[in-house]
Amino acid sequence: MSEEPMFKFTTGSTSGVVRTGLLSLPNRQAIKTPHYLALASRGAIPHLTQDNVTKHTHICGAYMAAEDCKFVLSQQSLA
Template identity: 45%
Template sequence: MAASKSSALGDLPDEMFNIIKAAGSVLVPRLGRLALPGRKIMETPHFLAGTSRGAVPHITQDTFARDTSIGGVYVALEDYGKS
C-alpha cells in the first residue's frame, strides 16, 4: 500500500507550488504560485470564498462570476454527505 502512495506522489510535477519570495525575519506573507493540472495558476496568498452547501452565501452565481475576481472556493466535505 505504501508503494502505491509513494508512486502516485512521485508522479506529481515538482512545479505545482513554487515559492516566489520567502518570508525572512519580517512578518510578511510568503509569495508563491499554485499550478494544478487543468486549472488556472493561482498566486498566493489568495482569497478563497467560503461556501455553504456548495454555494457562496448572499451572492448569486452569475453575480459571483461577473463582479468578483475570486479564483476559487472552499467546499467542505460534509456538503457531499448523505442528508
C-alpha cells in the same frame, strides 16, 4: 509506479515584500498566492448570486466541506 503529488506550492519572493507563490493542483488551473478562497455553503458562496460572483469578483477557488458533497456522491453510487 510513480505517484503524482496531490499539490505543489512554489514560492516567489521571500523577503522584503509580500510572500508570493503558486499553488498547483493536478488537472486544475494554478492559483497565484496570496489569494482569497471563498467559503462555500452547500456549493454556493453565501449572500452572493452566481452572476454577481462572476461579474464583480476574481475568486478562482472556494472551500467547501466534504459533507456538502455527500448527496451528490450518494446519487452517483446508485446509478
